[in-house]
Amino acid sequence: MRRPGSQPLAHARGSVCARGTAGSALIEFAGSLILLAVMFAGIFEIGYSFYTYGTLVTAVRAGARYAALQPRGAGGDPAVAPAIADAVRNLVVYGDPAPTDRTKPVVPGLTTDHVELITSQDASTVSLHGFEVDALFMKVKLDGRPTVTFPVTAGGPQ
Amino acid sequence: MTLLLGLAGLSIDIGRMYVIRAELQSFTDAAALSAAVELDGTDGGLARARTGAARFANGPHAMRWDMGTQAITNIATSFSIDQTSWQEKPRQSSDCRFVRVAASVPAPVIFLRIFQPLSSATVAAASVATKTAQSVRLIQ
Numbered sequence: 001m002r003r004p005g006s007q008p009l010a011h012a013r014g015s016v017c018a019r020g021t022a023g024s025a026l027i028e029f030a031g032s033l034i035l036l037a038v039m040f041a042g043i044f045e046i047g048y049s050f051y052t053y054g055t056l057v058t059a060v061r062a063g064a065r066y067a068a069l070q071p072r073g074a075g076g077d078p079a080v081a082p083a084i085a086d087a088v089r090n091l092v093v094y095g096d097p098a099p100t101d102r103t104k105p106v107v108p109g110l111t112t113d114h115v116e117l118i119t120s121q122d123a124s125t126v127s128l129h130g131f132e133v134d135a136l137f138m139k140v141k142l143d144g145r146p147t148v149t150f151p152v153t154a155g156g157p158q
Numbered sequence: 159m160t161l162l163l164g165l166a167g168l169s170i171d172i173g174r175m176y177v178i179r180a181e182l183q184s185f186t187d188a189a190a191l192s193a194a195v196e197l198d199g200t201d202g203g204l205a206r207a208r209t210g211a212a213r214f215a216n217g218p219h220a221m222r223w224d225m226g227t228q229a230i231t232n233i234a235t236s237f238s239i240d241q242t243s244w245q246e247k248p249r250q251s252s253d254c255r256f257v258r259v260a261a262s263v264p265a266p267v268i269f270l271r272i273f274q275p276l277s278s279a280t281v282a283a284a285s286v287a288t289k290t291a292q293s294v295r296l297i298q
Contacts, residue, residue, distance in 0.1 A: 001189075043166045050173040053225050054180050059182040065219045085275035097189065125219040147228025148184050151192035 045135040052107050052133045057146045059106050060115075060126050063092035067117060067124035068150035078120045089115040092126060109134060125149040167269025175265050175281050178223050182261050182283035183231055186223040187296055188214050189259040191285035193235060197289045199252040204237060209227075211235045211259045224261050234260045241286070256297070260284035 067088045070080050080088075086096035089112035093105045105111070115133040117124070127147035133140040175225040192214065193207035214221050222228055235245040237254040248254050254272040262282035270279065 003167045004219075039163070043170065046170050047173055050170075050177050054177045055179045057184060061187070076218070111245070121201070123214075127219070145222065146181065146184075146190065147219055147221060147226065149219050149221060151195060151210070151214075153191055153195050 007059070041136055045138060048135050048143070049133055052135075053140075053142075054147070055106055056110075056128065056131075056142070057098040057148070059092045059095065060128065060146045061148045061150075063088045063115065064124050064148040064150040066091050066097065067119060067126060068152050070124075072119065072152075073123060077120065080117075080119050084111070085117050088117050088124075088126065107133070111117050122152050123149050124152065163268065164272055167272070171267050171270050174240050175279065177225060178263060178265050178281045179283055181221065181226070182230070182263065182281065183285070185214060185223075186259045186283045186285035188221070188259070189233065189235075190257055190285040191294055191296060193257045193259060193293045194287035196290045197254060197257060199238075199254075200252045204248070204251050204254065205261070207237070207257055208235050211257075215261075223263070227261070230261050230263065232262050234262075237260045238262075250259075256286055256288045258284060258286045 067080065067084070070084045070088075073079050074080070079085075090099050092115045093110050093112050094102065095106055110128075110131060114125050114128050116129050118127075119125075125147060126149075127144055128142050129144060131136045131142045133142065189211040193211040196206035196210050198204050210246050212233050212235075215233060220229065223230055234246070236246045236258050237248045237251075238244045238256040238258065239248075239250065239253040244258055260282060261284075262280050264278035265281040266278050267276060270276065284298070285296060287294060287296050
């Protein structure tokens, strides 16, 4: 007699209790999910910015080196020929001085307009101007960086 | 959770160090070439090589580190006859055909402090260039 009478009560108590736990677990899960998502997004952003900047340093270095090996204008003119300057910009942006595929820059959004080339008799400087690294939520504006200068080494290719 | 954060933080610190290393390597490559151009078997040549190694760390187009924000100051230039022993001030300047430029910077760390009580870690890069009769080349 005792058992059948107590069963509904026990059942009701158990279900109230279970429902309450499930609700708070859901709220906790949602809260931690938001926190985790924000943290992972932040980590992704910073990681992606570093990765992109590393790629840009390598690309700009290649451009500066290439430019330093090119002949200068005649009669002490420090400028290189316009075709060579274009080749340097292409090398930085597409990884190739004469690219066949101009749809894939080394970093998304990079164009030859962002690449600045300064040549003198004894050095070549390549830098990026006005380029923004487009990470998830923030944009890292790169004006004048990375900059790489290579010396002109007389006496043929190195 | 702490482990997760620690690992993520580590990857940020180490990623930053790799960027700094790439910047320093570009600098030492250019500096070593610039120094090697000046090698001519005289003491004056060695002095000019030292100046040449540092010239891209200054001026309006200076190469920098930490995503192009900090000036490179710690630059060591050494010379060698045979690439086995390196001397900053060699006695026989006439035979020095190799020049090595090393740069090191204190890279700031944020998350690595969890494991070690340090505020920065040294990141370094070095390049070796040589001058032959025909050309100036990077070796390493």
